[in-house]
Amino acid sequence: MIDYILLISVLTGVGALLLMILYFKIQPFMALLISSIIVGIIAGVAPMQIIATIKEGMGSTLGFVAVVVGLGSMFGAILEYSGGAEALAGFLLSKFGEKRADWALVLTGFFIAIPVFFDVAFIILVPLVYSLQRKTKKSLLLYAIPLLAGLAITHAFIPPTPGPIAVADILDADLGWVILFGFIVGIPTAMVCGPIFGKYIASKIYIEAPSESASEERKDFPPIGLILLIIASPIVLIVLNTMLNSSLSDGLGISANAKLWISFIGHPFSALIIANILAWYFLGLRRGFSKSELSKITQASLGPAGIIILLTGAGGVFKQMLIHTGTGEMLAQYFASIGLSSLMFAFVAAALVRILQGSSTVAMITAAGITSSLLIEPMGEMYKALLVIAIAAGASIMSHVNDSGFWLVSKYLGMNEKQAFKSWTVMTTILAFMGISMVGILSIFIID
Template sequence: MTSLSVEMLAADPVAPITSAGHAQLGIAVLAGIAVIVLLITKFRVHAFLALTIGSLALGAIAGAPLDKAITSFTTGLGTTVAGVGVLIALGAILGKLLADSGGADQIVDTILAKAGGRAMPWAMVLIAAVIGLPLFFEVGIVLLIPVVLMVAKRGNYSLMRIGIPALAGLSVMHGLIPPHPGPLVAIDAVGANLGVTLALGIVIAIPTVIIAGPLFSKVAARWVDVQPPEKMIPGRASDDLEKRPSFGASVATILLPVVLMLAKALVDIVVDKPEHGVQRVFDVIGSPLIALLAAVIVGMFTLGRAAGFTKERLSTTVEKSLIPIAGVMLIVGAGGGFKQTLIDSGVGQMVLDISKHWAIPALLLAWLIAVVIRLATGSATVATVSAAGLVAPLAADMSTAHTALLVLAIGAGSLFFSHVNDAGFWLVKEYFGLNVGQTIKTWSVMETIISVVAGGLVLLLSLVI
């Protein structure tokens, strides 16, 4: 996946499907994004349909023949799904195994038993970060918020003091750390090295989540002092299980794909000989597909079998895990189609041409573009895949490390100020029993802190590596 080059992901930049000038292309981009925003926010159209229509609108306004615009969109959709579709499916299976087996509960209970008082917000960050590795953001919220509510109620903690760190851990994982869909798509689009991106992402994620989580939660708790809503505190998902996987087995299973991918990155740096036997072995076992597949297979035993699952229940768990991701897969694919339409229309080359005359670093430009699309569409994933398509040409002359930082700059920008056009905004509002103003003062500000801090750390790292 990381071997995909920019040229493989885009049509020949020398032969765009339209001859429009920069002004017309700029108008086409703004119009395409405006169509997507209006359809999602005003008319409540599903993001997949909105992205599809917005892509065709962009191509039409840019003066591209309709058949070529359609081809660009479908090519981008297919390429994106081919690149990350299997990984999304494997991540969903692993997350479902973790939840249904009681492995997630085991991790939560073990950490909470060791933490208390002032350590509790830090424990919530750790829980969210560990559990959030294989889960989509929305799934992570659904899994973790009941735990947050129970901890706040049982320990008489401020809901914001416990909830903000958990949300920060989930959000940082979602925006910066592969194998989440957004970072994976951006890695594909700019031709970045997944292992290097993962390693640098962890370096940036740690201080970011500390500032936006436990530290900001002190301020958020003063701004918004609310109690856990009783109606949102459910029973535990694993109450019907006779036994649960051990803490060590659960954590080891979740961390297995990360360890394998990091090992590949380390071998690439130390050996640096593509034909060397050791490097070839780690190129295979450290690839995202094999790493996640290995975790799923191991998880069937360490999670499923350990919880007493029969073969039939394991099969049912896998089947149920794949149903909810259809929408995610289509949105990610349509985002890739929109990206490809941008590239084939010449917008990527336009950004490259214009940026040459700007006294603005490429990494800051990538962050700003992602911020604009995030504010407009409300989707971190759409912002990531669209911004990656726009700035992909900028990666052509970058080093491996700076290409990875380009991905992280996009990911950081994609998290900026979640508001009313973001599904996550409403999830947090309803689960925590907040009004719109309270949600903005807590959740939206937290997302902005993550975006700004992570973006600043990306720029800082670019100066020293």
């Protein structure tokens, strides 16, 4: 049964959110808070109860996200400044060879975007793409698209990147399962969007690298084994915690006390603290960085993290308002009655917000808030993890002129708008549909 007052409240709230972001250019953090208030007023929530709901939504969300995003940002900053990204790229290129450089670049992007923000990683690694194009004289897109595919997929699907961290927290999903499914969905998606699509589009559009700059090439890279160990450490600890504290560990004879300590060490807080300590010492102090330099590097990384943390908190407020008003429960019952699965709803909601306003982070958080309010029945951890990936896939779709990533990519690759649409926009759309297709296949085998 549809309550039209509640339906009008949520539609007005989402409409107001898009209007504020697109037309009035209001910062998404404040726009989400205002939209939440609009939903509450139309739904008939008492004035002071609206304020209480804002406090509850912010508080319940930020306790986890603030710590993980902050630690993840510092970890990525040290890896970036140490030259770790270039070291990994150079290693993979040397192993794969020039003929398979596109496969090396998709792997580079896939692993580097785990600790480093998408735009930062792209700017760091794009000189390698230029160098390959100058050497081979093939289209720049043959190398750029695989790199971008790897970066975009990990940025969307695999914690501790901020997007999936925020969505997982709003949906109360286990990060270990999100990481596992992120890899399972992400690897085949990266293959299709990266080397396969890259080879096709490079045969249609020829782009040359810009003129070579006189910048000095860096030589003192960290050892590749150390880079891989440090990047892998938090992921392995988080996944190990999830696996050993699930039914998969039954029969292994692990004591309850041992599981408690594994839960402690493998919790995202502890895992990322350990990763930061390793990076601080082995990539910082041992490689000649002073303690003051490391302090400045990590402090600077918290600026962008603060924006994401506040935005995620506002998304938590929007979710809480939908739950408090009963809008989520009503929509859940309606979608169930027409046979629309929560996975497909999550994908479509994220895709619509992404296409309309551009930011994948805003799309993820808005869709997570709406989807979370629909989850009125108990749901297993694996299914909730798939919901995170479904939202991430939808929020990656069709990057175009209202997305800063569109202009970043077109600027650095020297493309006009038409070329960027045919390459980057199409690649992100393939990524989204490939991602949700893989989620659909996985959901068949999950009984939750």
